[in-house]
Structure formats: structure tokens, C-alpha cells
Amino acid sequence: MLMNMNRNRGFSLIEVLITIVILMVGLLGLAGLQGRALTSQMESYQRSQALILLKDMIDRVNANRKNAASYVTELNPAVACPVTGAGSSVASTDLAEWCTALQGAAEVQGTAKVGAMIGARGCITQTAAPASGVPSQYLVAVAWQGLNSTAIPSITCGQNQYGANDALRRVVALPVVIADLN
Numbered sequence: 001m002l003m004n005m006n007r008n009r010g011f012s013l014i015e016v017l018i019t020i021v022i023l024m025v026g027l028l029g030l031a032g033l034q035g036r037a038l039t040s041q042m043e044s045y046q047r048s049q050a051l052i053l054l055k056d057m058i059d060r061v062n063a064n065r066k067n068a069a070s071y072v073t074e075l076n077p078a079v080a081c082p083v084t085g086a087g088s089s090v091a092s093t094d095l096a097e098w099c100t101a102l103q104g105a106a107e108v109q110g111t112a113k114v115g116a117m118i119g120a121r122g123c124i125t126q127t128a129a130p131a132s133g134v135p136s137q138y139l140v141a142v143a144w145q146g147l148n149s150t151a152i153p154s155i156t157c158g159q160n161q162y163g164a165n166d167a168l169r170r171v172v173a174l175p176v177v178i179a180d181l182n
Helices: 002-008 011-063 065-071 090-103
Strands: 073-075 121-128 136-145 169-178
Touching (some): 011 121, 011 136, 073 090
């Protein structure tokens, strides 16, 4: 009987150590999962902000259909937004307001604009030239910098602005068709 107790001495300590190791591996896995969840949440937030800004500009172009060609531009809010004043056209006012929204002016924390995507840019290009009886077509796009590399978008808005190979560049775009009603 005494010999049997000597053999079992220390066995519970090994069980406790193995349990701690298994628990630590599980906790490290949960920490990694939490990190990925935060990254995914930020990517989702940026995409939803981009879609809101995209829809905003599409609505502005549709509201000023006769002057849709005045909206063709590539805005780079990192440089500077267009300044408007008295006598500015509706299109230039819309572009200036869109530019400040791309900078994140919708939400301010202290003096910093924090309500938009990382490095947001807006582009409006004419994809089909206007002709009599043929609708004009425009492509409105918003580009920003993502957090993880992904497939390179085919749309050129913001190209070569987000890293060496554009793998961090994200773009959402929608076409706008302006009918010729004359």
C-alpha cells in the first residue's frame, strides 16, 4: 500500500499543468478571434460609410441632371477640397460638400474629422459620351484604404494611392444613366 502512494505522488500536478496549457491555447485562440472580429467590423464600417457617400453623390447628380457633366472629377480630399462661395454652381457646391464628407466632416472628435473611411477619395467619370437620343452614362466611385490585402479592384478610382500594389485599395461604384429627354 505504501509503495502504491509513492508512485502516484506528483500525478495531480502534471494534470493541472496540462489543463493550464490547454486553457492558455484556448484563450490565445479567443484573443486572435477577437482581433479578427475588430478588423472585420472596421472593414464593414468603412464599406457602409462608402456606400452612404456613394448614394449621396448619385442623388445629387440625379437632382441636377441637366448639368451632370459638371460633376466629372476625381476628388482627393487629402490634398484639398474645392472652395465654393457666392455664385458657385450647384455642381461645384455639391462636389465641395461631398469632398468634406469624404474627409469625415460628418463626425468630429475634438478638431479631427473621424466620420469617414481611411484615405477616402471620390471619382465621377463619364463612361458614355452624350449624343442625341442616347443617354449619358457616368460612374460614381468611392475608394478608400482597407486594413487587409485583397484582390485589386478593376475600377481606377484611387489607383496607386494605397500602397505599392493597390491590394489595400477598396472601391464601390455605381453607374448613373441620364436620359436625353429633349
